[in-house]
Amino acid sequence: MKNLKVRNHRLIAAAAIEAAEAQHTVVPGEKLAAAVVARLAREVAALDEAIAETGALIECCSATTHTPDRLAGVAGPAPASKDSGRISGNMRRPRRYCRRLLRVFYMSAQVAARSCPVSKAFYERKRAEKKAHNRPSHLARSIASGCGDR
Template sequence: MLLTEYQRPAALRRIGRSRLETWLKNRKVRNSRAVATAAVEAAQAQHTVVPSERIAAVMTAKLAKEVMALDQEIAETDALIEDRFGEHKHAEVIASMPGIGTLLGAEFIAHTGGDMTAFTSPDRLAGVAGLAPVPKDSGRISGNLRRPRRYNRRLLRVFYLSAQIAAQHCPTSKAFYARKKAEGKTHKQAVLALARRRLNVLWALIRDNRTFELTPPQSGSAAA
């Protein structure tokens, strides 16, 4: 926002901190006081006139406005995605999983249709998502596992990113992640293990048409 009007040090020195703060507040810029103070202080320390400064200022303003327009377009697209996601019959169930918001939920539906019967089992879904390792045995060596060569990387992204978020904010997932780290797993291995666990949970939730609960029912259903 600041770069759309005040690109040059001289302009910032003229307006001053107080008026710049008001200008930013009127445009709903967060931390307007801190931004105004930092900008004016930097301008007061800069008195060297750079060649072609005026041309550079015009270009900067143009680029800043283009970035703002792109941000607005992205926000509008996200809103459309959220609205469409909310129309799906399993939207509430999927979004109830810690770490899966409307955007990741929409991506999950886009790559699965939200219909788990198409995969016959959670193991099948895990294979499609690259979360079910396959044997990599050779000669006398056995027991080695690797990720399959063909899998849906976007679907893996949904489970991996949501697992990372849940490992920080969901008590059950945080405990599972910590347990895997204590077993000697790397961060990536622990997150993948958590993602696989959470895939089973999401499968069960969609199958039973129920939302996630930190304390699951006593029916033996898995917890995230």
């Protein structure tokens, strides 16, 4: 039922079991059909749980294979690798990046620059180096890369 995108398939399966058990008229093969429906409903519920567990495992594995630098490259504040063949170290600012994720990093950098003493010191050090400070982009890049020392 889930493959057919049936909404509330668990509730429908439970209602089918309840309806099969609550029948008052006797039909030849009723008990056999009720047993088959009940068994199929339990299998559907078990498959749904197995699919959810498999999906969680896949999400966990895919989340751990990416590095913080890759996340920063996808978000936009850090350069992404444009290596090919024997060329290595060719870093460029990505043209396509997730604007929402970039906004999250900039907002977290602005809040951190005001409230966290370590981030505030990092931001003030970058301002002293005459870096552009209209947006704390260096702080956003360090937050996105997961750099703990800033």
